[in-house]
Amino acid sequence: MSDNVPRDGATVELFRDDARRVDCEAVVTGVDARGVRLDRTVFYPQGGGQAGDAGELVTPGGVRIAIADTRKGENAGEVVHVPAPGQDDALAALVPGARVSARIDWVRRHRHMRFHTATHLLCALVPYPVDGCSITADYARLDFHMSEPLDKQALNEGLARLVREAHAVSHRWITDEALDAHPGLVRSMSVQPPRGTGRVRLMEVHGVDLQPCGGTHVANTAEIGAVLVTKIEKKSAMTRRVVLGFAEPAEGR
Numbered sequence: 001m002s003d004n005v006p007r008d009g010a011t012v013e014l015f016r017d018d019a020r021r022v023d024c025e026a027v028v029t030g031v032d033a034r035g036v037r038l039d040r041t042v043f044y045p046q047g048g049g050q051a052g053d054a055g056e057l058v059t060p061g062g063v064r065i066a067i068a069d070t071r072k073g074e075n076a077g078e079v080v081h082v083p084a085p086g087q088d089d090a091l092a093a094l095v096p097g098a099r100v101s102a103r104i105d106w107v108r109r110h111r112h113m114r115f116h117t118a119t120h121l122l123c124a125l126v127p128y129p130v131d132g133c134s135i136t137a138d139y140a141r142l143d144f145h146m147s148e149p150l151d152k153q154a155l156n157e158g159l160a161r162l163v164r165e166a167h168a169v170s171h172r173w174i175t176d177e178a179l180d181a182h183p184g185l186v187r188s189m190s191v192q193p194p195r196g197t198g199r200v201r202l203m204e205v206h207g208v209d210l211q212p213c214g215g216t217h218v219a220n221t222a223e224i225g226a227v228l229v230t231k232i233e234k235k236s237a238m239t240r241r242v243v244l245g246f247a248e249p250a251e252g253r
């Protein structure tokens with residue numbers, strides 16, 4: 001059983017417990033200038049540094065609405081599917097109560113998942129606090145709070161080793177009470193868990209990294225494939241930025 005239960009009025013976030021699910025049936029709960037809200041979705045809203053999903057909504061009558069981005073709504077747990085411009089006629093088919101199939105652009109999402117998981121490996125290789133993160137389909141960057149120089153070749157060798165070692169990646173939900181009962185768990189995390197919502201989603205790259213994270217990840221580090229540090233920048237006296245890219249050309253892009 002999943003502990004991923006939304007509050008009243010919030011969107012059921014299917015991607016939190018199954019990052020590989022590409023589509024779902026859903027009911028429209030609202031449409032406004034920002035976008036389309038559904039009762040449940042496979043679309044990840046921009047957050048935690050990870051870009052929002054793109055994809056499409058399809059009505060039972062075959063009307064297709066291209067979704068360019070996904071954002072969080074004003075209230076906790078709301079997901080807003082942002083349509084690509086120029087679809088006013090198609091959007092008219094979407095009224096509250098209407099049924100749609102929601103399908104993400106899996107090629108784009110899987111690139112987010114590979115990069116996102118790679119940033120967890122970087123966290124293990126660079127033991128300094130992270131003070132910024134951006135994950136897109138074409139690059140990812142992570143800002144570390146540190147003044148020491150970083151060695152690009154050493155980081156690339158470390159990433160390649162962790163990918164080659166094929167570490168399993170999994171998540172679990174843990175209550176604040178369970179965290180309090182296991183202080184050693186918090187000490188072993190590279191990022192301190194947020195408090196206040198009653199539960200925390202822990203991401204574990206087994207034997208490598210453990211931290212609270214709500215993003216989407218691949219199931220095993222081997223699935224990250226050929227990811228490289230393309231650039232290391234000194235952004236300020238206390239910030240080193242590490243930029244990741246894919247070593248192979250993009251498929252179908």
Ligand SMILES: [Zn+2]
Binds near residue numbers: 117213216217
């Ligand atoms: Zn993560």
